Amino acid sequence: MARYTGADCRLCRREGVKLFLKGDRCYMDKCAVEKRPYPPGMAGKRRPRDSEYRVQLREKQKTKRIYGLLEKQFRGYYDLANRQAGVTGQNLLRLLESRLDNVVYRLGFAKSRDEARQVVRHGHITVNGRRVDIPSYRIRKGDTIAVAEKSRDLLLIKTALISSEKIEVPGWLEVDIERLAGKVLSLPERDQIDAPVREQLIVELYSK
Numbered sequence: 376m377a378r379y380t381g382a383d384c385r386l387c388r389r390e391g392v393k394l395f396l397k398g399d400r401c402y403m404d405k406c407a408v409e410k411r412p413y414p415p416g417m418a419g420k421r422r423p424r425d426s427e428y429r430v431q432l433r434e435k436q437k438t439k440r441i442y443g444l445l446e447k448q449f450r451g452y453y454d455l456a457n458r459q460a461g462v463t464g465q466n467l468l469r470l471l472e473s474r475l476d477n478v479v480y481r482l483g484f485a486k487s488r489d490e491a492r493q494v495v496r497h498g499h500i501t502v503n504g505r506r507v508d509i510p511s512y513r514i515r516k517g518d519t520i521a522v523a524e525k526s527r528d529l530l531l532i533k534t535a536l537i538s539s540e541k542i543e544v545p546g547w548l549e550v551d552i553e554r555l556a557g558k559v560l561s562l563p564e565r566d567q568i569d570a571p572v573r574e575q576l577i578v579e580l581y582s583k
Contacts, residue, residue: 464574476510499526521556
C-alpha cells in the first residue's frame with residue numbers, strides 16, 4: 376500500500392502546528408515547528424492569501440497527515456462517514472480514531488502513529504486474542520487490544536511505554552500497563568477526540 380516516505384517534520388511545518396509524528400522529538404527543543412515556525416521551501420516566509428478554498432484544503436491535508444493517510448483512503452473514510460447517520464464530520468473523526476494503529480498509539484504501545492502502524496504490521500498486536508496485522512482494522516466497543524505474548528520484551532514496546540507517560544489515554548479507552556492490554560469502552564464522542572481538526576471545513580470542501 377502506498378504511503379508517505381518523506382520527512383515528517385516538513386509536514387508539521389507545512390501545517391504550522393505540531394502533528395506529533397515523531398514521538399519524543401515533538402516534545403524536545405529540536406522540534407522543527409519551534410525552530411522554524413514557517414512552511415518549508417524558499418517561499419515559506421511569505422504570507423499566503425487565506426482564501427476559503429485554501430483554508431478548507433489545509434484542514435483536510437492536516438487531518439490526513441495526523442492519521443497518516445493518502446487521499447484515496449481518506450476520501451473513502453469521508454464517503455463512509457457521509458453515508459452514516461449523524462453529523463458527517465464527527466462520523467469521519469470517529470472512523471479515523473477507530474483505526475487499530477491509532478488505538479495502539481492512544482494506548483501508549485507506540486510513540487507515534489507511524490510507529491504504531493509498524494508494530495501492527497509486524498504482528499505484535501492482538502485483538503480479542505487473535506493477531507491482527509492490518510493497521511486500518513476498525514475496532515469496536517468491547518474489543519480488547521493487547522501486545523502479543525512473544526512481543527512484550529521488544530525494546531520498541533518498552534521505550535514506547537516510557538514515552539507514554541506524556542500521552543493521556545482518552546476516556547473511551549482503558550489500559551492495563553501491567554498486562555499490556557487495553558479495552559475499548561465505547562466509540563469516541565467529539566469531545567473525547569483531541570485532534571486539532573475543524574472537521575466542518577473538510578465537509579464543506581468535499582461538498583463542493
